[in-house]
Amino acid sequence: MIMAPRKAREREMLVESMYSVIALLFVLVTCVELCDGATVVDVYRLIQYDMAGVPFGSRLASLNHHAASLHFSPHADLSRTVLMIPLRELNMSFVKEYIVERKPLGGLLFLLPQMFNLENKGGMRINHQDDGKEPLKDVLAELEQTLIHSNVPTCTLLQYPVYFAFENDNIHAVLTDIKKNDATGQPATATTGGYKFVVSAPEPKKVVSPTITNIQGWLAGQKTDDDASQLPTIAIVASYDTFGAAPALSVGSDSSGSGVVALLEVARLFSLLYSNPKTRGHYNLLFGLTSGGPYNYNGTRKWLRSFDQRLRESIDYAICLNGIGSWENDLWIHVSKPPENAYIKQIFEDFSSVAEELGFKVNLKHKKINISNPRVAWEHEQFSRLRVTAATLSEHSTAPELLERTGGLVDSRHFVNEAAVVRSVKLIAESLARHIYRHQGKNIQVFADNSSLEVNPSYIQSWLDVLSQTPRVAPFMLKDDPFVMALKKELEDHTDEVNLQRDVLDGMFTFYDSTRAMLNVYQVASVTFDLLLLLVLGSYLIVLFSFLVITTRGLDDLISLFRRPPSRKVKTA
Amino acid sequence: MTLFHFFNCAILTFGPHAVYYSATPLSEYDTLGTSIKAAVVYLATALVKLVCLATFLKVSESDSFDPYQECLKALIGFIDVAGLYFALTQLTHRNISQNHKFQAVGLGWAFADSVLHRLAPLWVGARGLEFTWDYILQGLEANANLVLSISLAALGSLMWLRKNKPRTLIPIIYLCAGIVATMPSITSYMRRGLGWHLPKVVGFELFTSLAMALISWQLFAACQRPSA
Numbered sequence: 001m002i003m004a005p006r007k008a009r010e011r012e013m014l015v016e017s018m019y020s021v022i023a024l025l026f027v028l029v030t031c032v033e034l035c036d037g038a039t040v041v042d043v044y045r046l047i048q049y050d051m052a053g054v055p056f057g058s059r060l061a062s063l064n065h066h067a068a069s070l071h072f073s074p075h076a077d078l079s080r081t082v083l084m085i086p087l088r089e090l091n092m093s094f095v096k097e098y099i100v101e102r103k104p105l106g107g108l109l110f111l112l113p114q115m116f117n118l119e120n121k122g123g124m125r126i127n128h129q130d131d132g133k134e135p136l137k138d139v140l141a142e143l144e145q146t147l148i149h150s151n152v153p154t155c156t157l158l159q160y161p162v163y164f165a166f167e168n169d170n171i172h173a174v175l176t177d178i179k180k181n182d183a184t185g186q187p188a189t190a191t192t193g194g195y196k197f198v199v200s201a202p203e204p205k206k207v208v209s210p211t212i213t214n215i216q217g218w219l220a221g222q223k224t225d226d227d228a229s230q231l232p233t234i235a236i237v238a239s240y241d242t243f244g245a246a247p248a249l250s251v252g253s254d255s256s257g258s259g260v261v262a263l264l265e266v267a268r269l270f271s272l273l274y275s276n277p278k279t280r281g282h283y284n285l286l287f288g289l290t291s292g293g294p295y296n297y298n299g300t301r302k303w304l305r306s307f308d309q310r311l312r313e314s315i316d317y318a319i320c321l322n323g324i325g326s327w328e329n330d331l332w333i334h335v336s337k338p339p340e341n342a343y344i345k346q347i348f349e350d351f352s353s354v355a356e357e358l359g360f361k362v363n364l365k366h367k368k369i370n371i372s373n374p375r376v377a378w379e380h381e382q383f384s385r386l387r388v389t390a391a392t393l394s395e396h397s398t399a400p401e402l403l404e405r406t407g408g409l410v411d412s413r414h415f416v417n418e419a420a421v422v423r424s425v426k427l428i429a430e431s432l433a434r435h436i437y438r439h440q441g442k443n444i445q446v447f448a449d450n451s452s453l454e455v456n457p458s459y460i461q462s463w464l465d466v467l468s469q470t471p472r473v474a475p476f477m478l479k480d481d482p483f484v485m486a487l488k489k490e491l492e493d494h495t496d497e498v499n500l501q502r503d504v505l506d507g508m509f510t511f512y513d514s515t516r517a518m519l520n521v522y523q524v525a526s527v528t529f530d531l532l533l534l535l536v537l538g539s540y541l542i543v544l545f546s547f548l549v550i551t552t553r554g555l556d557d558l559i560s561l562f563r564r565p566p567s568r569k570v571k572t573a
Numbered sequence: 574m575t576l577f578h579f580f581n582c583a584i585l586t587f588g589p590h591a592v593y594y595s596a597t598p599l600s601e602y603d604t605l606g607t608s609i610k611a612a613v614v615y616l617a618t619a620l621v622k623l624v625c626l627a628t629f630l631k632v633s634e635s636d637s638f639d640p641y642q643e644c645l646k647a648l649i650g651f652i653d654v655a656g657l658y659f660a661l662t663q664l665t666h667r668n669i670s671q672n673h674k675f676q677a678v679g680l681g682w683a684f685a686d687s688v689l690h691r692l693a694p695l696w697v698g699a700r701g702l703e704f705t706w707d708y709i710l711q712g713l714e715a716n717a718n719l720v721l722s723i724s725l726a727a728l729g730s731l732m733w734l735r736k737n738k739p740r741t742l743i744p745i746i747y748l749c750a751g752i753v754a755t756m757p758s759i760t761s762y763m764r765r766g767l768g769w770h771l772p773k774v775v776g777f778e779l780f781t782s783l784a785m786a787l788i789s790w791q792l793f794a795a796c797q798r799p800s801a
Contacts, residue, residue, distance in 0.1 A: 196702055522702035530577045533709070537581060541588050548596035 039170045039521040043109070044246040046147055046162035047473075048204055050510040056149055058162040061201035061514045065106035066194055067521075069175060070094070071182040079104035082197045084175060086111040086167065090139055095146055108162040109197065109519070111175070115414045116140070116249070117166045141410045144245040148403055161199065163519065164246045164409070174521055198520045204512035210475030210505040212241070212291035212299040213484050217495035219270060219287070222280035230310065233284040234432060235318035235390075238263040239293030239300065239379055240472060240487065244408025247473040248516040252407015253416040256293060257467040258325030258424070261460050263287060264490055265425045266432070269453060271494035273433075273446075281436035283316070287495060289487055291474045292505055294406035296376040299474075302503045304386055317343055318390035319432075320379035323405065324424040325416040325464075327395035331355065331362045331424070334392040334399070336369045336384035343389040350431040350440065351393075357443065358426060367399060375402060393428065395420075413468035418461050425455050475511040578708075579699040585712030586691050589719055590684045597676065602669055604677035611660045611681030618656030619689060625649045643766075647758035654754050657682065657729050671734055679726030683719040691715055710775045717775070720782040724789040725753045731796055738796045746792055753785050 046058040065082045070089055072078065083105060085094075090110075098105060113136060147162065165171060174195055181194050221231045238259035244250030251257065267287050273279045292299030304312070324331065333351060335344050348364050355362040369381050376382055377399035383390030396405065405411075426447060433439070433446040447453045470483045477484065484500075492498045549558040594600055594608070626649055630642060660678045669677070691711055699708040728750040731738060738746075760778055763769045769777075 198702065520702075523704050524702055525578060525704035527577070530581060533581045534577075534584075537584050537588070541584070541592050544589060545592045545596045548593060552597045 242407030259321030608681030
């Protein structure tokens with residue numbers, strides 16, 4: 001009588017506990033996909049874009065292959081293997097062979113030294129002088145150019161994903177293991193085990209109508225009473241966006257970054273001068289931060305076309321800033337008009353006299369523009385095409401090719417020298433001041449050190465740091481990108497009037513998204529190992545079974561078990 | 574391929590229980606009911622244990638070894654022994670001999686333990702792409718646990734069910750039972766107090782479980798003799 005309720009209670013308890021166990025199981029099963037990565041690495045995808053309909057870059061994003069190092073055996077089939085290549089071990093013949101000639105690969109993962117890491121702020125000034133960074137830089141620059149667009153007639157269209165990652169201890173451990181594995185002569189495939197790299201990313205999608213945003217700041221000059229006509233304007237322009245092999249790593253500290261910083265500092269200095277009516281010059285100052293720089297200065301073009309005729313004609317000249325952060329003794333002024341032109345002569349004289357006082361040299365370089373050629377190598381050429389006198393100040397003596405020197409992987413904070421930027425700013429500000437206040441020929445330092453108008457190195461440094469941590473590839477920037485808003489706010493602080501101009505990036509480029517991803521590194525066992533394990537476990541269970549039968553029932557039972565299975569029933573009965 | 578690995582680990586974890594049941598006379602006397610009852614008692618005991626642990630133990634942020642807490646944990650661990658006592662003495666069984674009863678109870682106990690503690694981690698972990706030795710070691714641990722559970726059940730049945738055992742053996746039986754019952758605390762101390770790695774701990778567990786099994790077997794045999 002007592003038994004029945006107790007049994008019922010037991011059953012109830014069992015059912016209850018089963019429910020909780022099942023619920024727990026479901027919770028765990030849902031967790032499975034989230035938390036099973038051994039090592040997770042941030043990876044940055046190679047850019048994928050179409051230029052005039054021709055596809056460039058890597059076309060895939062998702063990855064699920066075994067890993068190998070550069071020590072793979074020469075006859076191995078690599079079409080299902082991810083090659084993991086540290087930049088230090090990269091030789092260009094390999095790149096030529098695999099990337100240019102398009103041999104099949106499962107994927108590529110390039111490991112970049114930490115000095116190219118945009119988040120690595122602390123270490124860069126400490127080992128600024130270390131040797132061996134220049135060769136690495138050259139290798140990376142060559143690799144980047146090869147990846148972005150090859151020099152050979154056939155374009156590089158990579159039918160496998162290419163990723164960049166930064167070296168760290170975890171990835172080093174993985175690499176050492178893989179090398180060891182490769183050294184034994186067995187490439188890692190599904191049958192030998194090793195490491196598996198998995199990136200689960202959706203199919204890259206086209207970026208619909210990429211926008212470019214130009215920022216314009218206006219600092220009005222002092223009108224004299226007797227002069228009714230419009231004041232002349234001087235424009236200072238810098239392009240702020242970048243382009244590189246990995247869009248999420250294209251911070252462009254020098255190319256575009258240093259120019260932006262110099263522009264902001266010049267704006268700050270002149271805002272101090274212009275805030276006082278006594279020192280307000282008789283020139284308007286126009287500051288332009290333009291986008292679309294890597295794409296033939298598309299943004300500059302749009303910006304200039306949006307000007308009304310009167311403003312455009314009032315521009316005395318425009319100074320464009322491009323790459324002024326890592327030079328030693330020479331700067332170049334690039335112009336499109338012949339050097340004999342009066343305005344050009346004037347600009348050059350202003351700059352070279354100031355440079356002489358500061359102890360370096362400024363050279364003039366003339367390059368004619370060909371209107372029929374769509375390529376615009378320097379920003380000032382967009383001005384020249386609209387018959388506005390303009391010059392580009394740059395540390396480079398030669399014009400870049402399309403998508404070259406646009407602030408890619410190589411262009412890290414590590415290689416930019418704040419002192420160079422400070423000197424550039426001094427040069428620009430001082431020569432502008434001489435032009436505005438007509439001090440030509442007189443040795444007057446407006447922005448002398450230790451005065452209230454001193455160039456501020458910490459301002460320059462902090463902006464350089466910000467720029468060096470912000471990828472600025474225009475098509476991947478948000479509509480109201482916080483960085484653009486920050487630039488706008490900074491210019492608002494220094495100028496009277498700031499405008500944003502948004503436009504669509506013109507035609508011939510198409511970009512694809514998915515620029516960064518997470519790489520899961522799994523250590524996997526091979527199928528042969530699993531088979532072997534099964535064999536061992538099976539024999540273990542058989543031995544256990546035999547042992548138990550012999551000890552509990554005797555050897556004869558075991559033998560009879562195999563000989564006459566039905567006899568067992570007879571025996572027990 | 575990963576399912577294969579899961580399958581392997583599952584064989585290692587749960588296979589010995591099945592083999593033990595089918596190889597020994599347990600299967601001939603149809604003691605499955607007893608085993609299931611023991612498993613249910615295990616579940617109830619585990620619940621009680623959880624409640625006790627939750628009530629009396631502080632949650633330590635660090636993974637360090639705190640002797641006071643560990644003592645408390647060991648004490649709570651003795652609830653297991655109470656559960657086993659209940660399973661061995663209070664549960665009504667069909668007329669099976671003491672000999673088979675403790676085996677069936679120990680088997681059910683160990684199987685329930687394996688299912689509760691190891692199935693979910695196995696399902697979650699061994700199916701993942703990442704390969705580790707952990708789940709194979711865990712399977713070996715399940716084997717050691719099976720041996721220990723049966724030894725404990727054997728010693729329990731000696732303590733509580735057998736009346737006419739030799740007087741000289743009683744302290745030894747109690748000592749052995751005590752050692753076997755505190756085994757989880759000992760391994761926990763090794764893992765966290767001494768910082769042993771899993772392979773070493775599992776090796777120790779396998780070794781001690783075999784040693785304890787041998788001792789309890791001898792004790793059982795020694796108690797069997799006078800009555801026979």
